[in-house]
Amino acid sequence: MSNMIKTDVLIIGAGLAGLSTALSLPKSLNITVLSKAALEVCSSHYAQGGIAASLDKADSVTDHVADTLIAGAGLCATDNTARILGAGQQAVQWLCEQGVPFTQTTLTKENDNTPDFAVLKTSDLHLTKEGGHGCRRVAHADDATGR
Ligand SMILES: Cc1cc2nc3c(=O)[nH]c(=O)nc-3n(C[C@H](O)[C@H](O)[C@H](O)COP(=O)(O)OP(=O)(O)OC[C@H]3O[C@@H](n4cnc5c(N)ncnc54)[C@H](O)[C@@H]3O)c2cc1C
Structure with missing residues (x-):
């Protein structure tokens, strides 16, 4: 054929x-x-807000799991939630390495307006706070993260 x-x-x-x-x-x-x-x-293309992961120094996977179980209102399996969220930092770092143009902290932008995405690290990323999260946790690419 x-x-x-x-x-x-x-x-x-x-x-x-x-x-x-x-x-x-x-x-x-x-x-x-x-x-x-x-x-x-x-x-994926429509998703705007961003990707939640425990990336901030003041945050922890334990806190992220606790917030998620509360927001999940009994629908989240604790083991699976902990496993997925435990891989969050690594997953976002992998996306950085693929060249996703995540928004960076102001400090980084002031230093370099032409970011080198090959060296972008999760510690460079600007985080927003969304409903259900006890701290800033959402990495984003402006307001068009999925795109
Ligand atoms: C408006 C909106 C905003 C969102 N915002 C966020 C956010 O801020 N943060 C967040 O974490 N999540 C967000 N989400 C959820 C997130 O976008 C999804 O969980 C995620 O994108 C799902 O990815 P996916 O690859 O499984 O599915 P999709 O991105 O939907 O991809 C499905 C793919 O399968 C193809 N397909 C389907 N059926 C067939 C078929 N029969 N044959 C061939 N191809 C087929 C489609 O064409 C498409 O390419 C949002 C969702 C929406 C709708």
């Missing part, structure tokens, strides 16, 4: 989950990402 595509890996979905999976795989693989609509038509 002329329209048959051969690929090592087929990923269905081109949002955060699909694209993160694609970026995590070895570069030697031939990877195909399928989307049922334009790349801009998915929840």
Whole structure:
């Protein structure tokens, strides 16, 4: 068949989950990402606020878990919540290394208006505080984080 595509890996979905999976795989693989609509038509592209993780020096994974269990009103499995949130700092650092243009603290911006995303660290990121969080915890790329 002329329209048959051969690929090592087929990923269905081109949002955060699909694209993160694609970026995590070895570069030697031939990877195909399928989307049922334009790349801009998915929840990931619409997400604005940012990504919550325990990144501030005054914060802790324990506090993040406690806030999340309260906000979850009994719907969150404690073990899974702790495992996911425990990987938050590492996950945001990985996004920094992929070149996500997270908003940085004013101090960093004053020092360098042309940020080198290759060296961006979670400690450089500006954090906002959203409902349910006991402290500043939300890393963001202006108001278009998902995009
Ligand atoms: C308006 C809005 C704001 C949000 N704000 C935030 C926020 O600030 N912070 C936060 O953490 N979360 C936020 N969220 C939630 C967050 O966006 C989602 O949890 C996350 O983006 C889900 O990613 P995903 O890859 O699973 O799904 P999506 O990003 O929705 O991607 C799904 C992909 O699958 C494709 N697809 C679906 N069905 C098929 C099919 N049959 N065949 C082929 N492809 C298919 C779609 O085309 C799309 O590419 C927000 C969500 C919305 C809607």
